[in-house]
Amino acid sequence: xxxxxxxxxxxxxxxxxxxxxxxxxxxxxxxxxxxxxxxxxxxxxxxxxxxxxxxxxxxxxxxxxxxxxxxxxxxxxxxxxxxxxxxxxxxxxxxxxxxxxxxxxxxxxxxxxxxxxxxxxxxxxxxxxxxxxxxxxxxxxxxxxxxxxxxxxxxxxxxxxxxxxxxxxxxxxxxxxxxxxxxxxxxxxxxxxxxxxxxxxxxxxxxxxxxxxxxxxxxxxxxxxxxxxxxxxxxxxxxxxxxxxxxxxxxxxxxxxxxxxxxxxxxxxxxxxxxxxxxxxxxxxxxxxxxxxxxxxxxxxxxxxxxxxxxxxxxxxxxxxxxxxxxxxxxxxxxxxxxxxxxxxxxxxxxxxxxxxxxxxxx
Numbered sequence: 001x002x003x004x005x006x007x008x009x010x011x012x013x014x015x016x017x018x019x020x021x022x023x024x025x026x027x028x029x030x031x032x033x034x035x036x037x038x039x040x041x042x043x044x045x046x047x048x049x050x051x052x053x054x055x056x057x058x059x060x061x062x063x064x065x066x067x068x069x070x071x072x073x074x075x076x077x078x079x080x081x082x083x084x085x086x087x088x089x090x091x092x093x094x095x096x097x098x099x100x101x102x103x104x105x106x107x108x109x110x111x112x113x114x115x116x117x118x119x120x121x122x123x124x125x126x127x128x129x130x131x132x133x134x135x136x137x138x139x140x141x142x143x144x145x146x147x148x149x150x151x152x153x154x155x156x157x158x159x160x161x162x163x164x165x166x167x168x169x170x171x172x173x174x175x176x177x178x179x180x181x182x183x184x185x186x187x188x189x190x191x192x193x194x195x196x197x198x199x200x201x202x203x204x205x206x207x208x209x210x211x212x213x214x215x216x217x218x219x220x221x222x223x224x225x226x227x228x229x230x231x232x233x234x235x236x237x238x239x240x241x242x243x244x245x246x247x248x249x250x251x252x253x254x255x256x257x258x259x260x261x262x263x264x265x266x267x268x269x270x271x272x273x274x275x276x277x278x279x280x281x282x283x284x285x286x287x288x289x290x291x292x293x294x295x296x297x298x299x300x301x302x303x304x305x306x307x308x309x310x311x312x313x314x315x316x317x318x319x320x321x322x323x324x325x326x327x328x329x330x331x332x333x334x335x336x337x338x339x340x341x342x343x344x345x346x347x348x349x350x351x352x353x354x355x356x357x358x359x360x361x362x363x
Contacts, residue, residue, distance in 0.1 A: 003029040005122040006169060009109055010034050010064065010071070012056030014184050014191045015128025015172060017063040021187040022171045023126060024067050031122065032064040032071040035108055037080040038202050059191050066188060076112050083107040085202055092212055092240040093219035095265035096339025099308075100200055106159040114164055124169045129153045131350075132173035133165055141165035143291050143350040148176045155308050158343045158353035159289050209241050216240075223268035225252060228261070228277065236270045239263050244359075245278050245335030262359075279332035282315070282360040285342050286324045290352035296325065302344040302351055304329070306336055312345055325354060 008020040010032040024030045034057050057073060064071030084103045091098035109127060117125040130146030131154040141162055146152040160168065172180060184192035199206040213220060220238025227233060234252040236242065246260040250272065259278045262271040283306070290296070296319045303312035304327060314330045327342065336359045343353035 003027060004124065005029040005031065005120070006124040006126050007031045007033055007113070007117040007120060007122045008126045009113055009128075010060040011128075011197075012059035012063075012191065012194075013128065013197065014181060014189065014194050015130075017060070017128075017189050017191050018180055018184045018187065019126050019128040019171050020063065020069060021067045021189065022183070023169070024069055028124075030067075030069045031120065032060060032069050033113065033116065034060045034071070034073045035080075035113065036073050036075045036077060037084075037104075037108070038077060059194070063189055063191060066190070074113070074116055076108055079112055080104070080108060088200075089212070089216045089219075091339050092208075093216055094339075095239050095263040097243055097337045098339050099341055100202075102156050102159070102341055105156055110159060110161075110164050114167065117167070124167050125164075126169035126171060128172055129157060129170055130172055130175075130177075131157055131170050133168060133170055141291075144173075145345070145348040145350075146170075146173045146175075151177045154350050155305055155341070155343045155353075158291065158341065158350055160291060161289070162291075165291070212238075212240055221268055223270070225250065225270045225272055228271065228273055233258070233272065239265055239268060239270055242270050243335075244337040279334050280329075280336040280359045280361055281332050282326065282328040283336050283342060283356050284320070284324050284326055284358035284360065285354035286357045288325060288352060288354035292346060292349050292351045295319075302346055305343045305345065306333055306356065307340055315344075317344065324357065328360075 006023050006028045008016060008023065008030055010016045010020060020030055020032050061071050084100050087103050088098050088100045114125050130148055130151040132144040132146060134142050134144060136142060143154055143157060143160055145154045181192055203211045219240050222235060222237055224232045225234040225236050242260050242263060244260055247257055250258060252258055256274060258272040259275060260270055261273040261277045264271060296317060299316060299318040302315060302317055304315045305312045313333050316328045318326050320326050336356060338356050338359060340356050341353050342356050344351040
């Protein structure tokens, strides 16, 4: 019987490296592929722990050699610039806070790399994400949370479709991170104890403000910091340099702590308020993708996660006439931020998700 062929997206980290080793041990014909996403000169300024660094490419190559699989690099630099970096800059220029890692998953891994997988005649694409895929008796694929609650990455995978889920493997979804490193040691992988990358790979030193100043200075226009009533309390160097919920770095002397509660690009104002004003009763989301069902045809009760690492909150969701989703939380949520993703769950099942477009103080 011919072996099933699988392409593993290898970033040079322990998770993707172990994924390749496990699938090889399970009898798959494994091909390791590392995506080249940015210019060579830029890579030297990236954090060495980032998935775009030259060191990470070399780590992936070494791992492939140890476990005995072919390893290739693919050049996705142009698409990465357009679909991730330019998107990142333009979202900040609009006064929104983007999530470039989700954009990278959507366009690079699930898009271009899946296309490359099929082009190579492979049956599956695999990654080291901590999430699970199951299949219902009806034939529908479901995306579920990873067993390791602290490492669950299902939030970042909500753009998967029935087409991609059927050709996607997630071998680490049933594992704890500690077990992952133990297994990596057993396979003698040199990256067994390599630290996880927490940074945005193309932003040097994870300093997005410096990155904006260098790459899109035209979006940074000085203006006023105001309260909800429009009273000027201070001044800013550019609205995109602030985020919802921010307290530090405002340069305002006040009797009580003030937080960023809204960003108004039209008026070029950063709006601040008291702690309670950072909370919102709901949101409106667009650019929706559903996994557990085809569409929201009637009001539903789902739990919603408004940011990676944030706890879920129960909410009522209903489709609006304009094709966007209205979300009303049972309890107001802190720092609901336009540009971020909201992902919906039915217990451990990812129902789907979208991009936060509007914040509703009261619903």
